[in-house]
Amino acid sequence: MERSSNKLVASAYDDYVMPIWKSLNVPVKRASGCTLEDFEGNEYLDVFSGISVTNVGHGNDAVVDAAKAQLDEFVHGCSYVHPNEPVASLAETIADVTPGDLRKTFFCNSGTEAVEGAVKLARKYTGSKEVIALEMGFHGRTLGSLALTGNNAYKRGMAPTLNDVAHTAPPYGYRCPRCNGDQCDARCADELERIIGSHTSGDLAAVVVEPVMGEAGIIVPSRGWLERIKEIAHDHGALLIIDEVQTGYGRTGELFASSHFDVEPDILTQAKGIANGLPLGAFTASEEIANAFESGDHLSTFGGNPVACAAALATIDELQDGIIDATREHGRWLGAELEALEDEYDAVGQARGLGLMWGVELVEPNTTGPRNVAPQPDNDRASAVSEYLQDESNVVMGVGGYYKNVMRFQPPLTISRDQLEYAVSELRMALEATA
Structure with a gap:
């Protein structure tokens, strides 16, 4: 049966697909580069790349x-x-x-x-x-x-x-x-x-x-x-x-x-x-x-x-035709931007990564977490940030970490600087909106 809407695809998943993963809930009709498009024509910036899979871009x-x-x-x-x-x-x-x-x-x-x-x-x-x-x-x-x-x-x-x-x-x-x-x-x-x-x-x-x-x-x-x-x-x-x-x-x-x-x-x-x-x-x-x-x-x-x-x-x-070189360059810029969030927001415990594989760990300020070293992980905040980004900014960003409190930047390696700047800007907006 042809699926022609977000609702029909989501309904078929509920009825016939085993619930093995908490979906990001963007029914995908087509994808290109760093962009996903749903059945209603909405476009999303993908900074998760299907869990770090489409490294040279969707539909390369x-x-x-x-x-x-x-x-x-x-x-x-x-x-x-x-x-x-x-x-x-x-x-x-x-x-x-x-x-x-x-x-x-x-x-x-x-x-x-x-x-x-x-x-x-x-x-x-x-x-x-x-x-x-x-x-x-x-x-x-x-x-x-x-x-x-x-x-x-x-x-x-x-x-x-x-x-x-x-x-x-x-x-x-x-x-x-x-x-x-x-x-x-x-x-x-x-x-x-x-x-x-x-x-x-x-x-x-x-x-x-x-x-x-x-x-x-x-x-x-x-x-x-x-x-x-x-x-x-x-x-x-x-x-x-x-x-x-x-x-x-x-x-x-x-x-x-x-x-x-x-x-x-x-x-x-x-x-x-x-x-x-x-x-x-x-x-x-x-x-x-x-x-x-x-x-x-x-x-x-x-x-x-x-x-x-x-x-x-x-x-x-x-990858060898310039994409890896661009990944290093973009990674240096992205790392500096994400590390700056540690000083800007008490809820950002640490940003860490290499290339275009970065995590931003969200925490509850002024608390004591596991091992009595860093603050308590804030997995509720991470879920809220991910939902805000998808619903308000049309940005698809994964959440992970042992404590489910880490925002995951793992976009297609073909992402542009403008797209990265937008994703970081919207992450700031989401941190403020979920404070």
């Missing part, structure tokens, strides 16, 4: 053309049964653009699958089973990846099947008693050593971290923190899996966020922005580690779909 011509051209050739031949050119070219390109000696890639359909596959590979290579992830981290919602996710809001009522998982403290300097608002440094990373000694049996296969923690509230570690995590993992014979599902493909002003910290992963997971909206995930490892997989150890019927791979190749070309 080069990506759309590449996908259409591949559709005319063939859509599916199961990439692990019939070798084909889009998969071969993308795998070679990923080997060229990823850090260090990462060389061989497995293609799947999502970030969750990429993380679970990476853990399987780490277990096969090391011969060990235990895994450590970060408290407040997010790695997916299937039962295996959910075990790694460090937030009970996602686990309630579930029963994760990976029992050999422990968690260590995140580099959340704003609420860290030791760092008291500064970035967590290498000393905080030493907590991993304690967790290994007290929560594992000496059978550690991998440590899994996001280089910038997205769902936790755009938490940015120090360079020394991530370096120390890798050092400790290797000291215990484990691999470092860096989860770049949300941070990869230009989001932070580098093709991969780990480059900011001069840390090379043993296994790198990717998805979201890799194909600008077409479903594709991947994990990449060195030849030695990758060759631990034997025929039949891992497989995906739809993984490496040639249409998605063609789109991914076009996406990488677009």
